[in-house]
Amino acid sequence: MTLNRKRGAILISGRGSNMVSLLRAAQLDDFPVEFTMVISDKIEAPGLGIATSAGVKTHALRHCRDGREAWEDELHQLLTDGEIDLICLAGFMRLLSAEFVGRWAEKILNIHPSLLPDFPGLEAQAQALDAGVSEAGCTVHVVTAEMDAGPILGQAKVPVNAGDSVDALSKRILAEEHQLYPALVAKYVQDHWTTEEPVHAG
Numbered sequence: 001m002t003l004n005r006k007r008g009a010i011l012i013s014g015r016g017s018n019m020v021s022l023l024r025a026a027q028l029d030d031f032p033v034e035f036t037m038v039i040s041d042k043i044e045a046p047g048l049g050i051a052t053s054a055g056v057k058t059h060a061l062r063h064c065r066d067g068r069e070a071w072e073d074e075l076h077q078l079l080t081d082g083e084i085d086l087i088c089l090a091g092f093m094r095l096l097s098a099e100f101v102g103r104w105a106e107k108i109l110n111i112h113p114s115l116l117p118d119f120p121g122l123e124a125q126a127q128a129l130d131a132g133v134s135e136a137g138c139t140v141h142v143v144t145a146e147m148d149a150g151p152i153l154g155q156a157k158v159p160v161n162a163g164d165s166v167d168a169l170s171k172r173i174l175a176e177e178h179q180l181y182p183a184l185v186a187k188y189v190q191d192h193w194t195t196e197e198p199v200h201a202g
């Protein structure tokens with residue numbers, strides 16, 4: 001049976017290790033998403049070069065003087081032209097407006113390096129260390145207008161060790177992110193789209 005895969009875009013701002021884990025997963029025949037586009041809001045994001053080497057089309061969409069609305073219009077156009085079904089935020093550090101999220105409702109997923117609802121926002125790992133928690137982790141969720149607050153699809157936990165630095169804890173969480181995100185993207189697509197719906201051929 002031929003799998004009709006959804007068309008995915010990955011949005012990044014930096015090194016793109018979660019992007020790599022998604023691209024790797026998508027090489028498997030039974031992964032339900034084909035990532036056809038990587039978009040960065042930072043022209044210097046190292047992940048862009050990695051995506052290009054992997055043969056994926058990339059776009060650097062820098063902030064424009066005309067503001068967020070014009071930037072998001074451009075993003076929306078790119079995604080629409082690319083017939084994108086699903087957007088995966090992977091270290092994408094820019095807030096999307098309620099209007100943009102509304103246009104792509106239930107089609108944007110994010111990975112965040114904390115056990116949400118704890119420690120939303122920036123530097124989640126440092127927040128966890130500052131709070132003195134004994135467990136940290138990562139969360140994959142559906143993106144809604146409120147930051148890091150959409151429906152949770154799944155989490156992975158890691159211990160916080162005595163004397164952990166932000167770097168050590170971040171690495172431990174990141175290793176879990178690389179497993180969790182592809183697994184939950186696949187599950188979300190399988191659960192969310194029925195076979196009766198029109199699909200883009202993979």
Ligand code: GAR
Pocket residue numbers: 012014015016017018019090091092093111112113121122123124174177
């Ligand atoms: C990851 O830890 C990701 O969870 C986090 O940024 C890192 C990006 O790493 N995202 C956020 O904090 C979003 N709020 P990567 O570029 O190597 O995937």
